[in-house]
Each structure stands twice: as C-alpha cells, then as structure tokens.
Amino acid sequence: MPYQIWINGKHASGTSGSVIEVRNPATEEIIDTAPAANAADVDLAVSAAQATFPAWKRLPAGQKAEMLHEVAQKLSERTDEIARLLTLEGGKPLIENKDEMGWSAACFRYYAEIGRSSRGRVIPSVEESQLAMVLKEPYGVVAAIVPWNYPILLMAWKVAPALAAGNTVVLKPSEMTPLSTLLFAEIFEHLPPGVINIVSGYGKDCGEPLVLDRRVRVIAFTGSLATGQRIAQLVAPQMKKLHLELGGKDAFIVAEDADLEVAVPGVAWAALLNAGQVCTSTERVYVQESIAPQFIDRIADYAKSLRLGPGIEPETDMGPIIGQRYREKIEDQVAAARTQGAQILTGGRRPPQFERGYFYEPTVMTNVDHSMAIMSEETFGPTIPIMTYQTFDEAIALANDSKYGLGANLYTHDPVKVKRFFEEVEAGTLWINDPLTDNDAGPFGGFKMSGMGRELGEEGLDEFRETKHVHWDFEGGKKPWWYPYGK
Ligand code: NAD
Numbered sequence: 001m002p003y004q005i006w007i008n009g010k011h012a013s014g015t016s017g018s019v020i021e022v023r024n025p026a027t028e029e030i031i032d033t034a035p036a037a038n039a040a041d042v043d044l045a046v047s048a049a050q051a052t053f054p055a056w057k058r059l060p061a062g063q064k065a066e067m068l069h070e071v072a073q074k075l076s077e078r079t080d081e082i083a084r085l086l087t088l089e090g091g092k093p094l095i096e097n098k099d100e101m102g103w104s105a106a107c108f109r110y111y112a113e114i115g116r117s118s119r120g121r122v123i124p125s126v127e128e129s130q131l132a133m134v135l136k137e138p139y140g141v142v143a144a145i146v147p148w149n150y151p152i153l154l155m156a157w158k159v160a161p162a163l164a165a166g167n168t169v170v171l172k173p174s175e176m177t178p179l180s181t182l183l184f185a186e187i188f189e190h191l192p193p194g195v196i197n198i199v200s201g202y203g204k205d206c207g208e209p210l211v212l213d214r215r216v217r218v219i220a221f222t223g224s225l226a227t228g229q230r231i232a233q234l235v236a237p238q239m240k241k242l243h244l245e246l247g248g249k250d251a252f253i254v255a256e257d258a259d260l261e262v263a264v265p266g267v268a269w270a271a272l273l274n275a276g277q278v279c280t281s282t283e284r285v286y287v288q289e290s291i292a293p294q295f296i297d298r299i300a301d302y303a304k305s306l307r308l309g310p311g312i313e314p315e316t317d318m319g320p321i322i323g324q325r326y327r328e329k330i331e332d333q334v335a336a337a338r339t340q341g342a343q344i345l346t347g348g349r350r351p352p353q354f355e356r357g358y359f360y361e362p363t364v365m366t367n368v369d370h371s372m373a374i375m376s377e378e379t380f381g382p383t384i385p386i387m388t389y390q391t392f393d394e395a396i397a398l399a400n401d402s403k404y405g406l407g408a409n410l411y412t413h414d415p416v417k418v419k420r421f422f423e424e425v426e427a428g429t430l431w432i433n434d435p436l437t438d439n440d441a442g443p444f445g446g447f448k449m450s451g452m453g454r455e456l457g458e459e460g461l462d463e464f465r466e467t468k469h470v471h472w473d474f475e476g477g478k479k480p481w482w483y484p485y486g487k
Contacts, residue, residue, distance in 0.1 A: 003034045003178070005041060005200055006185035008048035009193025015040040020175050020200060025091040025320040026310035026357045034178040037201035039209035042170070045197035046213045049141040049168040052194035057138050057166040059192075061116040067191055068112035068164060072105040074187045079105075082152065084312070086180040090148055091319040091358075092274050093311040103438065104156035107456070110440040114461060115164025120468075129475035136465040138166030139217040139241060143210045145231075147223045148176035148322055149277045154245075155181060157444075157455040158220040159196060165464040167218070169196045172207055174223075176322055203227065211235055218243065218464060222279075225378070225449055243453035243463050245445060247378040248406030249283045251399035252435070253421065254295060255392070255412035256288040262433075263411045264298045268384065270409060270435035272306065272362050275318050276382040277326075280407040280429065280436055283379055285386040286395050292388040296366060299384060300345040303362035308351055321358040321381060330360055330381030337374040337385070343367045347382070370401055378404070392417055396424050405447025409435050428454070 004011040014035030021030045035041075056064075075082070083097035090097070118136065125132040144158040151173055162169050173181035178200035188196050199206055211219050211231050221231055222245040232242060252267050270282040287295045311319035321327040327350075334348050347363030360381060368375050368385040375385055389395045399408055407429040410421045422430045428445045431437065438444065443454035453463050 003032060003182045003200070004185075005035050005037050005045075006182070006188075006198040007041070007045045008197065009189070011185060012041070012044075014038070016205075020178060020202070022089050022177070022179055023323070024088050024310075025322050026312070026359075028356045028358070031088050032179055034182060034200040036175075037199040037206045039205070041199050041201070042206060042209040042213065045170045045199050046141055046210070046215050048194035048197055049170050050215045052192055053138075053140050053168045056163075056168055056192060056195050059166075061119075061164075064164060064166070065112040065116040068108050068115070068160060070190055071160075071187055072108035072112070075101060075105045075108065078183075078187070082180050082183055085183065086152065086177065087311040087319075089179050090151065090177045091311050091322055093316050093319055094314065096274060097311070100150055100153045104152045107153070107156040107440055108160045111160035111164040111461065114458065115161070118458070118461070125471070127473065129473050129477070131470075131472045131474065133470040133472070135468040135470055136165070136462070137468055139464065139466055140167060141213075141216050142167045142169045142218040142220055142464060143213075143216045144169050144171045145207055145210070145219065145221045145223065146171070146173050146181070148174035149274060149279070151177045151181055154222045155184070157460065158222075161455075161461045162218075162220065162464045163191075163195065165461055167464050168194060170210060170216070171196060171198045172210055173198070173200055175200070175202050207231075208234065212238075214238060217241060220463070221245065228451065243455075244451040245279070245453070245455060246406075246449060246451040247380075247404060248279050248281070248446065248450050249376065249378055249402045249404040250280050250407045250409065250427070251284045251286060251402070251425075252282040252409040253395045253399060253411070254285065254287045254291070255395075255410065255414060255417055256290050257414055258291065258411040260291065260295055260298060264295065264302050266411065266435050267409075268299055268302050268306075268362075271384045272303070272318055272382045273436065275321055275360070277322065277380050278436065281380070282409060282435070283383070283385075284375055284398075284402075285384055286389050286398050287386060288395070289388045289390050292386075296345065296364070296386055299386075300364040303364050303384065304346045306362055308354070308359055308361070310357070318362065318382060321360050324358055326380060327358045327360055330379055330383065333372075333374045333377065333379050333381075334363060334365075334383065337365060337368055337372045340372050341367050342372065342374070342385070370398070376402065392420065396420065399425050399427075403449045406445075406450035407431065407436075
C-alpha cells in the first residue's frame with residue numbers, strides 16, 4: 001500500500017494529488033513517496049481532532065494510560081522495521097535508530113504513568129468555608145511539528161504528554177523523513193478516531209495552514225530558529241500557546257584535569273553523533289591551554305579513524321548528511337573559516353570514496369574565533385572547531401558568548417569548576433562528564449534563542465495543560481466585605 005496520511009482513524013491519499021519524493025541520503029535514490037498534504041487535508045485533520053477532544057478529555061486518565069502503554073508496546077515490537085525505514089530516509093546508523101525507538105517507547109510509558117497521577121493540587125483557602133484548587137486541564141487541539149533528525153523521538157516527546165494531558169493532536173513530520181512517521185497510523189490505531197491525525201507535507205503548504213488554524217490551541221514545534229521565528233510571527237495575532245524547541249551551538253569545556261582517554265572519544269561522540277545533526281551536538285570546543293596540544297592531536301586522529309558509510313551497514317560509525325542544501329551550509333561555513341585563517345587538521349571535504357550520497361568527513365579545526373560563523377551560527381554537521389583558554393572564567397565567558405543556550409558540556413572532576421559551570425552557564429541542559437544523555441524524568445529545552453518551554457519531565461506535561469484556579473465556597477453566605485461600605 002502506498003504511504004498515506006491518517007485522519008479520523010482512516011488512511012487517505014490527500015486532496016492535493018501531489019507527493020513528496022523521499023530520498024535515501026546515502027544513495028540519493030528515491031525510496032518512496034508520501035502525500036504532500038495541503039490546507040484542505042489540514043482542515044479535515046483539525047476538524048477530526050476538535051470533534052473528538054471533549055470525549056478524549058473526559059476519558060478517565062487510567063484508560064488513557066492503558067492506551068499509551070499499548071503504543072509503547074507496539075512500538076517496541078516493531079523496532080527493527082521502523083528503525084530500518086528511518087535509517088533509509090534519515091541516514092543515521094541503524095543502531096542509533098534502534099536506540100531512538102527504545103527511547104520513544106520509554107517516553108510513552110513515562111507519560112502514561114505521570115499523566116494518570118496528576119491533576120493539579122489543593123491549596124489552603126482564604127476562608128474556612130472554602131475549598132481552593134489548582135486544576136490542570138488540556139488545551140484542545142495540539143499541532144505537533146517535528147524535524148527530520150530524530151523524527152520518532154521528538155514526536156514522542158510531544159504526542160505522549162499532549163495525549164496524556166487530554167489533548168488531541170495533528171502531527172506533521174518533516175518532508176525529509178515522513179515515511180517512518182506515517183507507519184504510526186498502525187501503532188496509534190487502537191486510539192479513538194481523531195485523537196491523533198498525521199499529515200505529511202511541506203512547511204508552507206501544510207505547516208502554515210496548521211499553525212494558522214484558529215482551532216489549534218497549542219503549537220509544539222521542534223526545528224530551526226528561522227522556522228520558529230516565522231511561526232511566532234504568523235500566530236502572534238492569535239496569542240496561542242507556543243512551545244518552541246529551536247537550534248543550538250553547544251559548547252564543550254575540557255578542563256586541565258580531564259582524562260584524555262575519556263575526553264577525546266567523549267567530545268568526538270558529542271560532536272559527531274548523527275553526523276553532528278543533533279540539536280545538542282557539540283559545535284564549539286574550549287580546551288585548557290596546558291593540555292590542548294595532546295587533546296587536539298588525539299581528537300584529529302580519532303575523527304580520522306571513524307568509518308563513514310550508509311547507516312544500514314552495521315560497521316558504519318557515521319552516516320551521511322540529510323540532504324544537499326544541508327551539506328552546502330556546512331561547506332560554506334568551513335570554507336569561510338578557512339578564508340578567515342582556520343586550520344583544518346582533518347576532514348573539511350566530501351569523502352572521495354563515495355560517488356553518491358551527501359557524505360561529509362568529520363572535520364577538526366583550530367585557529368578559530370567567535371567572529372567566524374563556524375563558532376557562532378548553528379552548523380548541524382560533523383565539525384569540531386577548537387579554541388584554547390587559560391582561565392576557567394574565560395571558558396565560561398566563551399561558552400556564554402552565543403545567541404543560543406540549549407545545552408553545554410564539561411569534562412572535569414574539580415567540584416569548584418563543576419559548581420561554577422552549572423550555576424553560570426546559560427543553557428537548559430548541563431552535562432558534566434556525561435555528554436548528551438537524556439532522562440525522561442528531567443526537562444529538556446533552551447535558554448535564549450534556543451526556544452521557549454520544556455519537553456520531558458513534569459514540565460513537559462505542563463506545557464500541554466492550562467491552569468485553572470477554582471475558589472469554591474460551600475457555605476455560600478453573604479460576605480461582610482460586600483456593599484454597602486461604612487457599616
Ligand atoms: P525546519 O525548521 O526546517 O523544519 C522543522 C519542521 O517545521 C518540519 O516539519 C517542516 O516541514 C516544518 N516547517 C517548515 N516551515 C514551516 C512553516 N513556515 N510553518 C510551519 N511548519 C514549517 O528544521 P529541520 O531542518 O527539519 O530540523 C533541524 C533543526 O531543528 C535544527 O536547527 C535543530 O537544531 C533543530 N532541532 C532542535 C531540537 C530541540 O529540541 N531544540 C531538536 C532537534 C532539532
């Protein structure tokens with residue numbers, strides 16, 4: 001069966017008749033097509049989500065939890081199949097996509113449980129005859145808009161809390177990786193029709209009508225800063241709830257006591273995982289001067305030793321970049337840095353052994369500074385630009401010298417540095433000796449232009465809940481402070 005969109009519990013081919021050609025970034029071949037949904041499809045999807053919202057909101061939380069556990073179960077059972085498809089359309093090594101399936105299932109389990117155990121709180125009332133409550137309520141229809149780098153995980157981070165909180169959802173995957181998400185029609189099919197709808201399409205023709213639909217009450221978006229700004233501008237007149245997870249330029253500070261046996265592969269993994277296409281990829285490295293020569297030599301050798309190839313092959317460490325224009329952005333930044341005096345120690349080119357595929361070599365460079373785009377703009381590629389520092393003050397100032405503030409990393413066992421790092425660095429996630437791990441129970445999101453709101457944790461559930469303060473006077477008598485005054 002061709003890939004189809006999914007509205008009100010039914011497959012559909014979309015009203016536009018146009019399709020998205022989905023390419024394998026390792027071979028540049030077209031794998032398959034997905035419907036390019038348009039405003040008419042979005043209208044149907046939002047109508048279905050809106051119609052079913054009151055019943056879904058009222059459904060007891062325990063029953064919602066059972067259904068979310070079933071999503072996790074089905075996802076776990078189909079890990080291999082979905083991870084394979086995701087590798088073909090998204091390029092990441094298969095092992096990373098299997099991990100992504102595991103984390104996504106865990107996220108559904110986490111929200112199944114916390115969703116059923118929290119409804120708000122009772123607070124002390126101002127009068128003896130009153131009961132005062134803070135109630136958490138779903139908003140209504142949520143638009144979940146997802147990028148291509150972790151399509152299933154970032155879908156789970158939005159859909160699981162949104163549904164657990166009692167909202168209904170219209171989900172739009174990226175046009176680069178729609179196929180694996182469209183398979184989820186089968187994984188969600190036990191949910192009541194309309195509770196979740198999936199429309200594949202382009203940003204302009206599908207994403208914009210979705211965010212502009214007045215019945216959509218929350219936009220939960222992960223993607224680039226430019227698209228986040230565009231969405232915020234579009235919907236400003238509607239004052240709807242925006243939850244934006246945007247770009248990053250994460251710093252990694254390596255202190256002089258770092259064990260290079262650990263720090264070299266750790267920094268390389270944080271920078272090169274998914275070919276550097278992680279929102280929290282390390283994109284700037286600051287090494288203390290006294291250990292810099294050894295660190296730089298070793299990380300250049302290490303980067304050179306990694307095996308590039310199609311993600312579907314088990315011995316591939318690093319797959320391709322998602323597409324041509326994304327690779328060109330990396331190439332432009334590296335070329336500009338080179339012109340400005342950067343020294344490329346390894347990489348800095350397309351690997352000559354591949355005739356096809358959007359591959360780019362892991363690239364280690366020095367002689368860089370913050371005037372260069374490679375140190376100030378998001379690269380989203382396998383680059384490791386390294387600067388040295390003398391004092392820890394300097395390292396913290398460099399880490400904070402960015403418009404972004406998504407995550408930051410540190411290698412040290414010096415507790416004084418650790419405390420300064422987590423108190424002074426302006427970022428939503430701070431990793432000390434533990435690059436890039438996630439924890440469903442802990443919030444994830446950015447400072448500054450990396451976005452607003454948090455995913456995961458209790459904060460991630462609250463993003464999908466409105467807050468009501470209920471004052472209930474059960475005696476209901478006349479109040480002495482009413483009119484007339486002066487008596
Ligand atoms: P993108 O902004 O191009 O696209 C993201 C999604 O938005 C896609 O589904 C796309 O179709 C849709 N879209 C595009 N234009 C739109 C519009 N005008 N209206 C509505 N929807 C629109 O981003 P991308 O290239 O897919 O993803 C890479 C970016 O995502 C990077 O900047 C990365 O840092 C960021 N990202 C952030 C996080 C995080 O948690 N902060 C996680 C992963 C990726």
